Amino acid sequence: MKLENIIEKLPKVDLHVHLDGSVKPETVFDLALDQGITLPTNNIKELSGYLKIEGDCDSLIEYLQKFDFVSQVLHTKEALERVAYEVVEQAYEENCKYIEVRFGPQLHTNKGLSLEEVIYSVIKGLKRGEKRYGVQANVIACCLRHHSTEENKEVIRAASAFHGKGLVGVDLAGDEATYPAHLFREVFELAKQKAIPVTIHAGEAAGPENIREAITNLGASRIGHGVRLKDDPELLNYVLENCIPLEMCPISNIQTKASASWDRYPIRYYFDRGLMITVNTDNMTVSNTCLTKELLILVEKFDFTLMEIGQVIMNSIDASFLDARAKKKLKNKFLAEYKRLEMTSQQVI
Numbered sequence: 001m002k003l004e005n006i007i008e009k010l011p012k013v014d015l016h017v018h019l020d021g022s023v024k025p026e027t028v029f030d031l032a033l034d035q036g037i038t039l040p041t042n043n044i045k046e047l048s049g050y051l052k053i054e055g056d057c058d059s060l061i062e063y064l065q066k067f068d069f070v071s072q073v074l075h076t077k078e079a080l081e082r083v084a085y086e087v088v089e090q091a092y093e094e095n096c097k098y099i100e101v102r103f104g105p106q107l108h109t110n111k112g113l114s115l116e117e118v119i120y121s122v123i124k125g126l127k128r129g130e131k132r133y134g135v136q137a138n139v140i141a142c143c144l145r146h147h148s149t150e151e152n153k154e155v156i157r158a159a160s161a162f163h164g165k166g167l168v169g170v171d172l173a174g175d176e177a178t179y180p181a182h183l184f185r186e187v188f189e190l191a192k193q194k195a196i197p198v199t200i201h202a203g204e205a206a207g208p209e210n211i212r213e214a215i216t217n218l219g220a221s222r223i224g225h226g227v228r229l230k231d232d233p234e235l236l237n238y239v240l241e242n243c244i245p246l247e248m249c250p251i252s253n254i255q256t257k258a259s260a261s262w263d264r265y266p267i268r269y270y271f272d273r274g275l276m277i278t279v280n281t282d283n284m285t286v287s288n289t290c291l292t293k294e295l296l297i298l299v300e301k302f303d304f305t306l307m308e309i310g311q312v313i314m315n316s317i318d319a320s321f322l323d324a325r326a327k328k329k330l331k332n333k334f335l336a337e338y339k340r341l342e343m344t345s346q347q348v349i
């Protein structure tokens with residue numbers, strides 16, 4: 001069997017996938033038609049150019065501009081439910097069994113939806129997908145770096161109402177270079193009060209000081225990307241000793257220039273040091289990727305063996321915001337499936 005097919009067949013987990021960065025181009029057409037929005041083109045290939053990074057991208061700031069276009073069709077309950085359902089469907093298509101889907105509730109209120117309505121619609125879509133496809137799916141609500149403290153606190157409050165009912169965590173996303181992590185202490189103090197698990201995008205477009213801040217002051221128990229952790233060996237040891245998971249997204253990390261090249265991408269170094277790395281898609285449409293593609297890069301560019309890929313996938317289960325029982329159940333399911341794929345558990349873990 002071709003390596004790509006083997007990886008496609010492996011049961012997988014995606015802990016870092018943005019809803020608005022994973023909307024299928026055909027769906028953007030449909031939603032625009034339903035909502036009476038005129039798009040600049042009727043051609044699917046041309047439309048893709050508005051949604052995906054094609055060719056060179058200079059920075060995270062340029063990467064984030066891709067989200068403006070899709071945003072116009074994501075302000076109704078029906079649209080949010082549909083795109084959430086379709087993210088589960090896309091996960092199913094490559095045998096991904098558990099996903100944590102993130103989005104910024106404040107980015108979907110232009111037509112008058114409340115934050116609660118936005119979150120509820122997304123959860124509804126995910127749960128419908130869960131039922132249809134047997135892929136478990138939960139929500140992470142993102143605060144945005146360019147939003148005010150009050151707007152972000154509203155997100156935490158709204159998230160808190162759904163905690164344990166389809167929502168498993170909160171995040172901080174957006175332009176890291178302009179807005180350092182320490183500006184968000186008050187926001188994440190509220191998350192701490194509400195006892196909602198926290199993951200923070202850090203060490204992607206700025207240095208390791210944001211990773212340190214996220215862990216020590218914002219209560220992050222996971223780090224989004226963490227590409228720049230390698231620049232601070234002492235902090236790296238801390239992250240290692242405390243088993244703090246890194247949600248790495250290889251293709252996105254190259255596109256945003258979090259890493260200048262594959263040669264400098266630290267994923268093999270992190271793995272060999274024993275860091276708890278996980279591999280994720282970030283944005284399936286914007287980055288034109290899927291989990292199979294991301295894991296294949298580990299094999300092709302970083303010489304990961306299939307056994308090591310299995311370890312990375314198991315890391316994702318451990319790093320997830322699921323409770324201990326659900327993690328155990330998922331692990332057993334994965335092992336059974338690995339066995340079914342004629343790989344002994346020793347080979348996989």
Ligand SMILES: O=c1[nH]cnc2c1ncn2[C@@H]1O[C@H](CO)[C@@H](O)[C@H]1O
Nearest residue numbers: 018064067102103104142173174201
């Ligand atoms: O890699 C990333 N780094 C930081 N922010 C991101 C990334 N990908 C997406 N978003 C931001 O998160 C918002 C909610 O989903 C998106 O609208 C985008 O602005």
Ligand SMILES: [Zn+2]
Nearest residue numbers: 018201224282
């Ligand atoms: Zn992200």
